[in-house]
Amino acid sequence: MKAPGMKVMAHELASTANASAQDALSPYKEALREHFPTREALLQEAKQQTKRQRVLKKVGSGMAMSLALALSWVIDPVWHSENMRTKVGQQASFTLTDGSHVALNTNSALVVEQHLYSRRLYLKQGEALFTAEHGWRPFTVYANQTQIRDIGTIFNVRNTDQGAVVTVVEGSVEVRTPQARRILTRDVSVTTQAGGITESRCSSANIAWQQGRLMFDGHALASVVDELQRYRHGRIQIADRLAAQYRLSGEFDISGIDTLLDTLPDIMPVSITKKDDGTVLISHR
Known part of the structure; x- marks a missing residue:
């Protein structure tokens, strides 16, 4: 039967040996800590990374919106x-x-x-x-x-x-x-x-056309015919250079182009010939 004192001594010797072993491993533990961070350090790093990602995401979204706005001004769809x-x-x-x-x-x-x-x-x-x-x-x-x-x-x-x-x-x-x-x-x-x-x-x-009128102030007949042609399907042609040089003044109804053509012989020395296809020929007489 072992004496109680022997058990205490054995326990103290084991503790002393364990402490000595811990002291011997201490340098290696410190070296390992330098290469492998602690749980607390890992958690802190994870929090910092999440924060950085949020900031980058917000900045990226703002830049994307700014770029889209700038492009829309350029493209102007x-x-x-x-x-x-x-x-x-x-x-x-x-x-x-x-x-x-x-x-x-x-x-x-x-x-x-x-x-x-x-x-x-x-x-x-x-x-x-x-x-x-x-x-x-x-x-x-x-x-x-x-x-x-x-x-x-x-x-x-x-x-x-x-x-x-x-x-x-x-x-x-x-x-x-x-x-x-x-x-x-x-x-x-x-x-x-x-x-x-x-x-x-x-x-x-x-702007006389806004009131349904055509106005001429000493315009050459060639110019008058160009204007009348805009409002008439059938062709209006001037047969000779002399007739083209006659000048016309007055105010006329846009809806009465053919009436104006019919009255030209009354106000200048020209004759009017109408063809079956709607063409009107103006000649010097």
Whole structure:
């Protein structure tokens, strides 16, 4: 039978040996801690990483939104488009989705595009009177290499073979071509041709079509015929150079083109010949 004192001594010896072993392993434990973080350190690192990811996600979302907004300004997508047209001799008025008004003259074609940040109207042919509704989106009309930007106004645009004729009724517009730029105010008209802009006094004849009238002030008959042809299906031809040089003044009804042709022999030395296909031939007599 072992004495109690022996057990105590044995326990103390074991504790001493265990302590000595722990002391011997201590350097290795410290080295391991340097290479393998503790549980508390791992948890702290995980929290920091989650926080960084949240910040990066928020920054990334903000940058994506900013980039999308910047691209939308550059691209300026179309959200609504309309095509408007009149036949020869027809006139029509339209109200656009933004509240602006457009009146189309004879044989005209207009494409209206409502963009996210702008309003763009393309006068493919013919003539139109624009009454732009004020708004933060620019209102711009394009006609044969001519750009007309509204600055709060009513203005008339005619698409011609050489360019365009722009007449300001109220307010002002900015007219641009590839080579020139001009600000127009009320009662001013310009003609664009070959990239240039030629200014002239506004003539009431430019917008007389709005009242269903045609006005001529000493115009050569050749010029008068060009204007009448816009409102008539059948051809109007001048047979000789002398007849083309005669001049005409007066105010006439747009709906009475044939009546005007019939009265030409009464006001100038010409004769009228009508053919079966609707053609009218004007000759010197």
